[in-house]
Amino acid sequence: MRSMRAVPVAVFLLLLCLVFALVGATLQLGTRVLALFALHPAADGVVAWLAALLLIQLYALLVHRLALAALPLRPGVIAAGSRHEAIYQVYVLFYLILFNTVLRGGWLPIPLLRLVYLALGAxxxxxxxxxxxxxxxxxxxxxxxxxxxxxxxxxxxxxxxxxxxxxxxxxxxxxxxxxxxxxxxxxxxxxxxxxxxxxxxxxxxxxxxxxxxxxxxxxxxxxxxxxxxxxxxxxxxxxxx
The missing domain is CATH 2.160.10.10 (Hexapeptide repeat proteins)
Incomplete structure (x- = not known):
C-alpha cells in the first residue's frame, strides 16, 4: 500500500473547496426562491440540509468528471512517484471521502444506483x-x-x-x-x-x-x-x- 502524497491531497482539497463554493452559491439562490413560498423556519432548515447533501454529491460528480476529462486515468500499471500515481490519488480521494458513502450504503434504489454508475463513467x-x-x-x-x-x-x-x-x-x-x-x-x-x-x-x-x-x-x-x-x-x- 502506497502513502498519499502531499500534492494530490492539496489538489483534492482545492477541488473540494470548489464543490462547497458551488453548493453555497446554489443554496443562496435557493434561499431566495424559498422565501417566496414563506415556509415555516423549521421546514426551511430541513429543506436546506437535504438540498446541501444532494448538491454536495452532484457537484462532486461534476467536478470529478471534469478533472478526469482534463487528467485521464489510464488502464495499466501505475508507477510509483509518477504523474499517473498523482492523478490516481486525487481520483481515489473522491471515492474515499465522498462517493463510497453512496455506493456502499445499500439505501439507494437500484434504478438510481444505475444512474450514479453512469455518471461516474461506467x-x-x-x-x-x-x-x-x-x-x-x-x-x-x-x-x-x-x-x-x-x-x-x-x-x-x-x-x-x-x-x-x-x-x-x-x-x-x-x-x-x-x-x-x-x-x-x-x-x-x-x-x-x-x-x-x-x-x-x-x-x-x-x-x-x-x-x-x-x-x-x-x-x-x-x-x-x-x-x-x-x-x-x-x-x-x-x-x-
Missing part, C-alpha cells in the same frame, strides 16, 4: 442493472440485458503490496452474474454467459459466450446448447463431461 447497456458494487466504474463496460446479483463485487483495480494497476472488466450482452460473485481485474465475459452465486473469477480470466462458470476460483461448469441471443437466453444447459 458503460452500461440498456436494461442492465447492478445490485452489487462496481469499483472504479470508469474501467467497467457491461452490455445490454445484464444483471449483477445482490452483493456482487466488480474490482478492476489491483493492489498487491506496493504494486498498483487498473485492468478493465468487460462483460457482453445477456450475462447473469450471481449473488456475491467477485470479478477481479481484467476479467472478460462473453455474451449469454453465467457466473454462479458466491464464485470468484480470478484476474485476467476469459469466460466464453454461453459458458457457465462457478466456484472459488471459478471454473467452467457447462455450456449452453445454443448461442444466447442478447436478452433471450436458451433454456437448455447440458453439463460438459
Amino acid at each position: 458503460q452500461l447497456g440498456a436494461n442492465t442493472w447492478s445490485a452489487g458494487l462496481i469499483c472504479d466504474p470508469t474501467f467497467v463496460r457491461i452490455g445490454a440485458n445484464c444483471i449483477m446479483g445482490e452483493g456482487s463485487l466488480l474490482v478492476p483495480h489491483q493492489i498487491e503490496g506496493r504494486q498498483l494497476a487498473h485492468f478493465p472488466i468487460v462483460i457482453g450482452d445477456g450475462v447473469t452474474v450471481g449473488a456475491h460473485v467477485v470479478l477481479l481485474p481484467g476479467v472478460t465475459i462473453g455474451n449469454g454467459a453465467m457466473v454462479a452465486a458466491n464464485s470468484v473469477v480470478t484476474k485476467g480470466v476469459h469466460i466464453g459466450a454461453g459458458e457457465i462458470w462457478g466456484g472459488n476460483p471459478a471454473r467452467l461448469l457447462a455450456r449452453r446448447a445454443h448461442s444466447a441471443t442478447p436478452g433471450q437466453p436458451p433454456n437448455k444447459f447440458p453439463v460438459v463431461a
